[in-house]
Amino acid sequence: MQTVSLAREAMATRFELVLNGSDPVRLRSAGEGALDEVDRQEARLSLYRATSxxxxxxxxxxxxxxxxxxxxxxxxxxxxxxxxxxxxxxxxxxxxxxxxxxxxxxxxxxxxxxxxxxxxxxxxxxxxxxxxxxxxxxxEREGMMLDLGAIGKGYAIDEAVGLLRDDGVVSAFFHGGTSTCYALGRPPAFSGWRTAITRDELGAPAARPASPPPEDPAPARETAVTVVELVDASLSVSAVKGKAFESDGRVYGHVIDPRTGWPVQGAQLAAVVGPGATKTDALSTALLVLGEPEMDRLAAAFPRYGFLSVTREPDGTERIRATEGFSRLHAVRSRIDPDPHE
Structure with a gap:
C-alpha cells in the first residue's frame, strides 16, 4: 500500500490531501485533479476575485x-x-x-x-x-453582497471528493485549513480516520488526522475536546477565535450574528459531523451563531448530522455538550457524554 501526500494554497488557507492505494502515479494524478477542482471553485465563488x-x-x-x-x-x-x-x-x-x-x-x-x-x-x-x-x-436592495466563506470550502471539498471517487480512490483524507475535512473510506489497517478536535483557549479549531491514527492520537489530552473517527464522513469546526479586537474590556470576534448585527458571545467552538462537507461547513457556523440552547433544534432538522458545542460560562468554566448522534456515532475518546435529554 502506497501513500501520497499533496498540498496547495487556496481560498486563503492550505488544503492538504492524503491518499492511499497501490499505484502512487495514479494517486498523485487523482490528487492533483482534486486540488485543481478546489482552484476552479475558488475562481467561481471568491468574494475577493473580481472575475468570479x-x-x-x-x-x-x-x-x-x-x-x-x-x-x-x-x-x-x-x-x-x-x-x-x-x-x-x-x-x-x-x-x-x-x-x-x-x-x-x-x-x-x-x-x-x-x-x-x-x-x-x-x-x-x-x-x-x-x-x-x-x-x-x-x-432587492442596493449594497447587498454575497460571501460564501462559511460554505465555500466545504462545497469545494465535496466536489473534489466526487472526482476522487470517479478516479477510483477509496482511501483519502482531505482538509481545508484544518477547519473542514472529509474522510474517504478508511486508512490502511485502521477502522477509520481518527481526527482530533482541538483548541487553544477554546479558540483555534483543528480537524486533522493523526497519521497513522494511533489508539490515543495527538494532540495531547489537555488540548483535545474530543477525538472522532470518520469513515465516508465530514467534520467541520468553527470558532470565535481568530480575527478579534478589544473595546472597553470586551473582546469582539469575527463571527457575526446576521440576525442581530453583533458578534457572537458565549459560544466558543462548534463542531458538526455528517455525510457532506457542504452542510457541515455551513452548520458549524450556524451552531456557533445559535449557541448550545438551539442545538437540539438543529439536530432535529438535520438528523444525519451530529453537533458539538463548547461554551465559556460567565464564571469562566467550560461547558461541552454534544448530541447523541455525535457522541454515539463518532466519538472515540472524549470529555463529553451524549445529551441526556435526547
Missing part, C-alpha cells in the same frame, strides 16, 4: 438579474434552504455587517450604532430573488 461569478453578482445584481452557472445557482439554492432551516443563523448576505465591523479585510473595529443599522438593512436572504427558469440572481 460571485463578484459579478455583487457588482450587478442590485440593478439587473445576473445569470450564473448551473453549479453556482444550485449552491445558492442550497444556501437559501440552509438559511431557512437555521432560522437565519446561516446567511451568505452577512458581508455588509462584516465590513461595518472591520472584519471583511481587516482585524476589526467598533462601529457606530448607525453603521450597524445601515448594514443590517442590506442583510437577509429574503431580499434575494433566485429565478430557477432563467438561472438568475437579483438583489
Amino acid at each position: 461569478e460571485i463578484s459579478q453578482v455583487n457588482r450587478l445584481a442590485a440593478g439587473t438579474p445576473v445569470t450564473v452557472s448551473p453549479p453556482v445557482f444550485s449552491l445558492l439554492e442550497e444556501c437559501v434552504r440552509l438559511w431557512q432551516s437555521t432560522g437565519g443563523a446561516f446567511d451568505i448576505t452577512v458581508a455588509p455587517l462584516m465590513r461595518a465591523w472591520g472584519f471583511l479585510r481587516g482585524t476589526g473595529r467598533m462601529p457606530t450604532e448607525e453603521a450597524i443599522m445601515a448594514a443590517r438593512a442590506k442583510v437577509g436572504m429574503q431580499h434575494i430573488r433566485l429565478d430557477a427558469a432563467r438561472r438568475t440572481v437579483h438583489f
